[in-house]
Amino acid sequence: MKKALRTMVSVVLAAGMVGCSSGSPSGTTPSAEAGSSAPAETAQSAETHHSSTVTIAVFSQFTSMDPATNGELVNGYLLHHMYRGLYRMDENSQPQMELATAHDISEDGLIHTFTLRDDAKWSDGTPVTASDFVYSYLRALSYGVDASNPIYNMTTFIAGAEEYSLNALEVGDSFDCTTEDHSSVGIEATDDHTLVLTLKKPCTYLNTLLCSGAWLPVHQSTPQHESAWALQGGYPCDGDHKLTEMNPNDKAVMVKNEYFYNADQITMDEIVWQVVPDTESQHLAFQAGDIDIATSITSDVAKSYKGTDELWVGLQTNTYCLTFNSGATGPEWAQNLNLRRAVAMAIDQKAVADVVGGEEFYPVLSSFMPLGLEGVDGDFREERDSEGGYTLVYNPEESKRLLAEEGYDESNPLKIEYYYSTNSIHNDVATCLQQMWSAVGIETTFKAVESGVYYEAWYNGDFEISRYGVALSHPVTALNTFTTQYQRVARIGDATYDAMVEDIQATIDPKEALRKCHEAEDYLVDEMAYIVPMFQFTLPMLKNPALTGQQINGAYLYFGESTWAE
Template sequence: MKKGGWGSLVFILLISLLLNACGGGNSDTDANGGQILKLNLGTGEPTSLDPAQAFDSNSMQVVHNLFEGLTRLDENDQTQPAAAEKVEKSEDGLTYTFTLRDGLKWSNGDPVTAGDFEYAWKRVLDPDTASGAAFLMYFIKNGEAYNAGKAEVDEVGVKAEDERTLVVELEQPTPFFEELTAYTTFSPVHQASVEGEAQPFAEADGYISNGPFAMKDWKHKNKIVAVKNEHYHDSDAVKLGGIEWSMIEDKTTIYQQFKKGELHLGDAPPDLMGSLIEKGEARVEDASGLEFYRFNTTKEPFTNKKVRQAFAMAVDRQAIVDQVTEKQQRIALGFVSPGTVTESGDFRASGKEVLQDAQFEQAKTLLEEGMKEEGWDELPKVEILYNKDDQHKKVAEAIQEMYREHLGVEVGLQAREVGVFFDEQKGLDYSLSRSSFLPDYNDPYNYLESFTTGHPMNRTGWSNKTYDQLLRNANGENDEAKRMELLHEAEERLMEEVPMFPLFYYNNVILEQENVKGVLRHIVGPNDYKYVEIEE
């Protein structure tokens, strides 16, 4: 080859490498030119992508965009027909009849039937499935009884009358039931590929879904790749060619990738967040749920209520929000988040704040009284359990210092990978644990039921008959004003007994590339990417 030919080839190769390095090639498109939305799961590997088991925010985000329930939330957080084209409710509010759209298909082309919904819901309730979300279906007739082994599966009030008709009977009128059917737990599953399989959703191979996107590849602890589901009934509305979820846990790396344009939605280290909000690089939107800390009430020293109260009162929430998280959150002085709206209005606005912040002197007095009651000259060992994350660590360290300064107590810190963290929390293998709550439907009952005796979300060992009865009475009360009174009374009792203490209510701090449009962020539930477009 002539010398000039080599030079031309080298020049072409250099230009090609430069374009690829700058993201100027096809980095945001697939082989067919479809736009690829690049996201990140900040906690790493999802705990499960089984609709019956996905119950943390990252797992639900993936499942929600691979599956679709009978209904789907719109941009105003209102339920709209999805897999079901029609919903009918009986006059007494006890029976719902869902008529599925004609021609629904799974991602492999098989028909989606009402039987797939019946099978999926009963699978969630099956005690052998051990779903942490089964309680969401206790509103269904005999749902709780079947989950507890006290009823047969055929007695559960879910029945496919034919391929397109699903009839659901409830225990009592449940005003938010239709909203629940938009939740990931209520997704159908492909019975033929799931039945008899120990882990049917553990790999990309054979993963079948019915939502806007379909699983293509899953490199564990690295990346999940989904593509547009061409069999989806509303595929024309889906503009993306697919979604890629990476699994980077370090927030500095996440932010660097976002700044380089390698992620469309990003995150940032806690020490940068405040300045990013001030500069307008990140925006703040309302959200739901809250950060809180659980006590293990079965383990000393938190078997003593006064000690629990002392540890709750010694925390300066406002200092944490202002100096540690810097995300403009509202401090939590109750458990139910603002924006939890019923027929009576916003629950938080209609009732008083239950707690006061930073009561240091009273905290020290209560600690002394509690230790005297137990005969302790020295407080039993306390350690804070948290899942590995830069912000969780900084908050835990701040609380650790508050206990040293205001109670004279030294506490340890235990950081765990997310899977181990949840296992230890569920097994009550901790003394004090960082926790979070994201509601499954927009009603205060969803928050407060979490601390009823034996509830899978309780994870404190705490049990209180009066509290349980208040929740039962509220659940069976048809007068909305009386129901709210019962729920406010229950929240007050929860704060008095202190099996946990709230820190701050969540908001959304959003880092989003300017060319990304159409992300639906709901007050309740994970992000919906069905309508996302990436502008050129």
């Protein structure tokens, strides 16, 4: 079975203040010298904004606007405006029907029939049809290795999809999804407004998957095996806005799609996404009135705006944790359970959260899943936390004991390399970790790189222990991330865990599947210590107070229905 070649990870949304002590880790880039963080009279608060344009500062460059290949959060912000799928995530992180007006499911859970709305159009004025979805899904399945992670759930659940995709990979770029036989693949348009998906096993969270990623439709004029077109403006899309200008390292501009089926509800004519990687630069740009939204600010700055109408704080279903490379490409020490536990139990998560801004902005997590995900009878994290009994907790004395048991002491310290991408919060976390590990006798060196190159080495298992941030939509999709099948290189290759997740996917009853998710999470984190939970993100941002109607839909920011005060 072909291993997936991309890991669905997101660049982490946040930035920190100072480290556990003064100074930056070696190999990192210290943030610019900050001026006052106090909320001085800003250009936004001094005058009314009359333009139907909003400018948002984002922290990283744009890498892919192709739904079949994207796996990064900032790209997802734009795609959330440019495309509409069968379902769409609402402000409560719940999937709602979007282009689908009806969704019928067979008793065995395998046949899903979608009726499409008849007024949906592409930005070139042509209708969106069921055949567009067929083309889009077959294109994604036959795209090539760069789509391997986004299509993971397609190949996992759609009948015949895995075999079709493997055949396309063998043929290469000459494979034409418009002419190749796909009669054995469970993707069919029975008429212009009816799409039928046939699954090989039940999927209790299919509606969540359909909200984003490779499940979004693209126009049938879209090239099959490349994505260069997606970093240029002017191509058709079916969302409320269309891309008109793109400089991946500078900014992207999108304007309202006049053919959008619900165009009367779209109030923002133009949206500008400005790349501003440095948190202090975002703050200064906001104060100067150059941007309307600063999406990455330090919690120092956020606290200084507390109680004002310029602070916008949203809870995101994101998690920040550490991952060990316990697979074949990892170091010998990371394959040792006692040493993984020793490294984990030396970390005081609350102290780290306090340094980067406090639990008001970075709530400490007891395990991998964040608050805000569906559980058996409520919130997934809350219902498990209420049971207690976690063992992978801060305990430096137990950490020292485990190290000694494995033959490490002051004369023979465990030496580890911590891998992370540079921004202020990652730098500060690294400083804290180094000090905490040093306190139990672990020597730490740093490998710090820019965010644009961070994940390539991470995908390939070229690290020992790393920071990891990801936006999550459902417990099952979160757990899938760490299965052997999902990873390009198995950083966690555990047959027991793989079997647990496979059993969850085969479970028809949604509540029973979620109960099993709790068991799999406990195994992944508490029992095997493959992951060290750290904290969840709220998203503290600065917002022009004249702007209203902004939303957070699941993990994505949305401004299409925002308005300016007169």
